[in-house]
Amino acid sequence: MMRISANLGFLFREHGLPDAIRAAKATGFDAVECHWPYEEDPAAIRAALAETGLAMLGLNTIRGHREGEVGLSALPGREADARAAIDQAIGYAQEIGCRNVHVMAGITDDAAAFDTFVGNLAHAARRAEEAGVDLLIEPLNRRDTPGYVLAHTDLAMTLIEAVGSDRLRIMFDCYHMQIMQGDLVSTIRALLPHIGHIQFAAVPDRTEPDAGEVDYGWLLPAIRDLGYEGWFGAEYRPERGDFAWLETFKARGI
Structure with a gap:
């Protein structure tokens, strides 16, 4: 049977994060993940996780400090802000026992973006090694997030090779990658050793995953049959x- 996680950035938003964790457990989810939990008391989150027995699988670095920002780590000239955001995320992950930190790249067309992102990811990898957490980078589709630096798995692999850390893996969101690349099974098969987490939602509307053009009732077992042993994160807008x-x-x- 698949292990399915509730993404609390989208689900159970009527609750504060500790009660959202409890609601996810009551609904039948096997784990939880979130986006930006930093306003929440870490002790309350730890208590809710301990009470429910659910794992917190991931959280994101902050979007930024300016209107329209979607991450900082690939923005030339913003290295201090990016590394502060990375340190904040890793420190918070340690406090609540979260397994993964998603390092958000940002929106830019600056030619130095790749080298900037590699440098900040190398910093993140050193901090993650000290803290005992893992890092994720996620290609996002450019229909929803125009100009996002990381939009394709080929670039994600180039970044991973450039950083050279076992702590760094891909967060493969089937919603984003169906829009950008398609051919999901073949792509996942090729990337499997480098995938740290998989997410899913209906395409093209990012709603409940039993609608749209991707048959997750078939796809998720097919991914498991490839040898994927992780969770599947339900990251959709209800x-x-x-x-x-x-x-x-x-x-x-399933």
Whole structure:
């Protein structure tokens, strides 16, 4: 059976994060992940995780300090801000027992973006090694996030090779990658040793994953059959307000 995580950046938003964790457990999710939890008391999050027995799989570095920013780590001239955000995220992850930190790249067309991102990821890798957490980078589709530096898995692999750290892996979001690349099974097969987490949502609307052009009832077991042993993160914007898709997946043994 698949292990499915609730992304609390989108789900159970009517609750504060500790109660969202409890709601995810009551709904039948196997783990949780979040976006930007920094306003929450880490002790309250730890308590909710301990109470429910759920793992916190990931959190993001901050978007930035300026309107429209979507990460800092590939922005030339913003290295101090980027590294402060990385240190904040890794420190917070340690406090709550979170396994992964997603290092957000940002939006820029500066030719120095790649080298900047590599330098900041190298800093992140050193800090992650000290802290005992892992790092994720996530290609985002440019329909939703125009100008985002990292939009393709080829670039993600080039970054991983340039940094050269076992702590750094890809967060493969099937929603983003169906839009940007398609051919999901073949792509995941080729990248599998470098994938740290997989997410999913309906395409093209990013709603409940039992609709749209991707059949997750078939795809998630197919990914598991490739040898993927991690969680699948449900990162979608709820439209119906129910979790019938999760009940169906579990009833089918997915």
